[in-house]
Amino acid sequence: METLLSLRGVTRTVVLPDDQELHILRGVDLEIASGDHTAIVGRSGCGKSTLLNLLGLLDVPSSGELDFLGTPVQKISSNQRARLRGSTVGFVFQQFNLLQGRSALDNVMTPLLYASGRDFWRRRELAMEMLDRVGLAARADAKPNMMSGGEQQRIAIARALVRRPRLILADEPTGALDVETGQTVMALLDSIATESAAALVTITHDHNVAALARSRYRLDAGVLQALEGVPA
Amino acid sequence: MSGVVGALVEAWQELRINKVRILLALFGVALSVAALASVVGLGDLAREGYKVQAERSQGRTATVALSVNGPTTPDPVRLEKAYQGIVERYGISYWTHTAQAQARFQFPGGVQDVQMTLVDPGYGFIHRTDVTQGSWFAADDEQRLAPAVVVSEAFYNAAGRPDLVRKPLAKLAGDQETTAVIIGVVPDLFPQAPPSAFMLNGAAQTAGIAEGYGQFKVWVQDGQAAVLMPAMQADLQAQFPDLYIDASRMDYAAYGDPIAIAQLAVGAIAGLVLLLGAVGMLNISMVTIRYRVREIGIRRSFGATSGRIFVGVMMESLVATSVAGIAGVMVAIAVVKNPWIQEKVAPALSEYPPFPVEAAMLGFGAAVLVGALAGAIPALVAVRIKVIDAIRF
Ligand SMILES: Nc1ncnc2c1ncn2[C@@H]1O[C@H](COP(=O)(O)OP(=O)(O)OP(=O)(O)O)[C@@H](O)[C@H]1O
Ligand SMILES: [Mg+2]
Numbered sequence: 001m002e003t004l005l006s007l008r009g010v011t012r013t014v015v016l017p018d019d020q021e022l023h024i025l026r027g028v029d030l031e032i033a034s035g036d037h038t039a040i041v042g043r044s045g046c047g048k049s050t051l052l053n054l055l056g057l058l059d060v061p062s063s064g065e066l067d068f069l070g071t072p073v074q075k076i077s078s079n080q081r082a083r084l085r086g087s088t089v090g091f092v093f094q095q096f097n098l099l100q101g102r103s104a105l106d107n108v109m110t111p112l113l114y115a116s117g118r119d120f121w122r123r124r125e126l127a128m129e130m131l132d133r134v135g136l137a138a139r140a141d142a143k144p145n146m147m148s149g150g151e152q153q154r155i156a157i158a159r160a161l162v163r164r165p166r167l168i169l170a171d172e173p174t175g176a177l178d179v180e181t182g183q184t185v186m187a188l189l190d191s192i193a194t195e196s197a198a199a200l201v202t203i204t205h206d207h208n209v210a211a212l213a214r215s216r217y218r219l220d221a222g223v224l225q226a227l228e229g230v231p232a
Numbered sequence: 233m234s235g236v237v238g239a240l241v242e243a244w245q246e247l248r249i250n251k252v253r254i255l256l257a258l259f260g261v262a263l264s265v266a267a268l269a270s271v272v273g274l275g276d277l278a279r280e281g282y283k284v285q286a287e288r289s290q291g292r293t294a295t296v297a298l299s300v301n302g303p304t305t306p307d308p309v310r311l312e313k314a315y316q317g318i319v320e321r322y323g324i325s326y327w328t329h330t331a332q333a334q335a336r337f338q339f340p341g342g343v344q345d346v347q348m349t350l351v352d353p354g355y356g357f358i359h360r361t362d363v364t365q366g367s368w369f370a371a372d373d374e375q376r377l378a379p380a381v382v383v384s385e386a387f388y389n390a391a392g393r394p395d396l397v398r399k400p401l402a403k404l405a406g407d408q409e410t411t412a413v414i415i416g417v418v419p420d421l422f423p424q425a426p427p428s429a430f431m432l433n434g435a436a437q438t439a440g441i442a443e444g445y446g447q448f449k450v451w452v453q454d455g456q457a458a459v460l461m462p463a464m465q466a467d468l469q470a471q472f473p474d475l476y477i478d479a480s481r482m483d484y485a486a487y488g489d490p491i492a493i494a495q496l497a498v499g500a501i502a503g504l505v506l507l508l509g510a511v512g513m514l515n516i517s518m519v520t521i522r523y524r525v526r527e528i529g530i531r532r533s534f535g536a537t538s539g540r541i542f543v544g545v546m547m548e549s550l551v552a553t554s555v556a557g558i559a560g561v562m563v564a565i566a567v568v569k570n571p572w573i574q575e576k577v578a579p580a581l582s583e584y585p586p587f588p589v590e591a592a593m594l595g596f597g598a599a600v601l602v603g604a605l606a607g608a609i610p611a612l613v614a615v616r617i618k619v620i621d622a623i624r625f
Contacts, residue, residue: 049624053620056533058532058533058619058620059620078537078538079537079538079539082532082535082536082537082538082540083535083537085533085534085535086534086535086536087535091533091534093623097526097530097623099527099530100527101249102245102249106245110530110531110534111534111535113238113241113242113536114238114531114534114535114536114537114540115234115535116234116235117234120234120237120238121234159534163535
C-alpha cells in the first residue's frame with residue numbers, strides 16, 4: 001500500500017488577537033495509505049477541522065513533518081499545493097458548501113474547471129457520470145436550494161469525487177442530516193471510495209459512522225490517539 | 233488553454249447568476265461609453281460640416297488674401313500686372329478677385345436689389361461653390377455678349393425657376409438696359425437669405441456694375457502657406473515700395489480648430505461620468521466579493537490557484553464592461569448616424585462621413601479600462617481570502 005500522508009509530531013498554533021498562542025494541535029502522528037478508511041472522533045473544538053485542513057493541504061503545520069505523497073508540504077509553493085489539492089484531494093463538508101444559484105451539474109463540474117487536458121474538455125460528461133453514480137442524474141439541472149439535505153450532500157460527494165481523488169476528506173458529512181439519511185449518504189461515500197481505491201478520512205461525532213471505518217482515532221486536546229475496537 | 237477557457241466559463245457563469253446587479257452597474261458604464269464615443273463622433277461630424285461651411289465663406293485651406301493699400305491709390309493696371317506676375321511666379325492654379333457690388337434686377341414680381349459678388353472662375357474652387365443646377369463660370373464666359381450670372385436659390389425662385397437649358401435671361405434694371413444669362417444655381421448661404429448672384433469681373437465692367445473694395449485671393453497647398461505668404465508679400469513690396477502690402481490667411485484653419493475645445497469639454501464630462509460608472513462598478517464588486525468569500529473558499533479547496541481566482545474575478549469585470557462597451561459604442565453609432573442628428577449637427581454636408589474608428593476604439597478602450605480598474609481591486613481582495621476562514625462554519 002502506498003503511503004499518501006505521513007504526519008510526525010505535527011502541531012498547529014495560532015496567535016490570537018490578544019497575542020496569546022492557542023495550541024490547537026500538539027504533536028499529531030498519523031499515517032494514511034491509499035485505500036484506508038479512517039475515522040476521527042472528538043469533542044467539538046478539539047481541533048478536528050484544523051487537522052483535516054492540514055491533511056487537505058489547505059493549511060501548513062506550525063511545526064513537525066507532514067509528507068504528502070512523500071514530499072514535505074513546506075517544500076511546495078502554495079500554487080503547487082493548490083494544483084496538488086485539485087488533482088488529489090476531494091472535500092465533503094458538513095454544510096455541503098455547494099455553490100448557490102448554480103445547477104447540480106455546474107456544481108459537480110466546478111473541480112474540473114481547474115483540471116487540464118481531457119478532464120477539462122470532458123467535464124460535462126464526467127460530471128454527468130458522477131451524478132448518475134450518486135443517483136441524481138435526473139436532478140442535474142436543479143438548483144441546490146431546491147434539494148433536500150441528503151440530496152445536496154450527494155451532490156457534494158459527486159463533486160468531491162469527480163476528479164477521482166486519491167484522498168477524500170469528509171468533515172462531519174452527516175452532521176446536517178437526520179440519522180437515516182446520514183447512514184445512506186455515508187454508505188454511498190464509503191462504497192464509492194472503495195470502488196476507486198481512494199483513502200477516506202472522515203471526521204464525525206457519530207459512532208455509527210465511525211464504525212464503518214477500518215481504523216479509528218480520537219482527537220483530544222490536540223493529541224491524536226488510536227482507538228481499539230468498535231466503541232459502543 | 234484550458235486555464236483561459238476555464239476562467240472565461242467561470243466569469244460567464246458568475247455574470248449569469250448576478251444578472252440584475254451587473255446590469256445596473258453596466259448601464260452606467262454603457263451610457264458613459266455611449267456619451268464618450270458620441271462626443272468624438274459628433275465632434276468629427278460637426279468639424280467636417282463646419283469646415284465645409286467655413287471653406288464656403290472663407291475659402292479652402294489655405295487661402296491667402298493679398299492687398300495693396302495706400303497712402304496713395306496704386307495704379308490698377310500695374311497692380312493687376314503684379315498680381316498676375318505672382319500667379320505665374322508661384323505656380324498658383326486657383327486665384328480670384330472678389331468684390332461686392334449692388335445691382336437691381338427686374339423680377340416677375342418687381343424690381344429687387346441683389347447682392348452681387350464679382351469673381352474670377354477660380355472662386356468656385358477656392359470657395360467650394362457647388363452648383364445644384366447648371367454650371368459654374370468657365371474662363372471664356374467673360375467673352376459672352378450677355379454677361380453670365382450664377383444665382384442663389386433665392387434669386388432663382390424670385391426669377392420663377394426658369395429652365396437653365398433654355399438660357400433664361402435676367403434683366404438688370406438701371407440706366408443701361410442689360411440682360412444677363414443665368415448659367416447656374418447655388419444653394420443659399422443661410423435660410424431666408426435675400427437673392428444674390430455671382431458675376432465675372434470682366435463682365436461686370438461691361439455691364440456697368442460699380443465695384444466696391446476688392447481683394448485678391450490665391451489658393452496654395454496647406455503646408456506651403458507659411459513659406460509662400462512672406463515671399464509673396466516681399467515680392468509685392470518690392471514692386472510697390474511706398475505702399476502697405478498685406479498677405480494673410482483667410483481660411484478657418486488659420487485660427488486653430490474651433491471644434492476641438494468644445495469636444496474636449498464634453499469629452500472631459502463624459503470621462504467624468506465614466507469614472508463615476510467605474511466607482512459604482514467597483515462599489516458593487518466590493519460588496520459582492522464579501523458575499524462571495526465562501527464561494528471563493530470552496531473554489532480554492534477544489535484546486536483553484538490564487539492566480540486563477542484573481543483572473544476569475546478580474547475577467548468577470550472585464551467581460552461585463554466589454555459587453556457594456558460594445559453596447560455603448562453601438563448606441564453612439566446609432567446617435568451619430570441618425571439622419572435627423574446629422575442634419576442638425578452638420579447642415580452644410582450633403583454626404584456624411586462614416587462613424588470614426590477612433591471614436592469606437594476610444595469608447596471600447598475606456599470600457600475595458602474601467603473593467604480592469606473595477607476588477608483589479610476586488611480581485612486582489614479575493615486572492616487574500618484565507619481558504620480555511622472562508623469555509624469555516
Ligand atoms: N485561525 C484561528 N484563529 C483562532 N482560533 C482558531 C483558529 N482556527 C481554529 N481556532 C480554534 O481552534 C479550536 C479548534 O478548531 P477546529 O475548527 O479545528 O475544531 P473542531 O474540532 O473542528 O470543532 P467542531 O467539531 O465544532 O467542528 C477552536 O476552539 C477554534 O476556535
Ligand atoms: Mg470542525
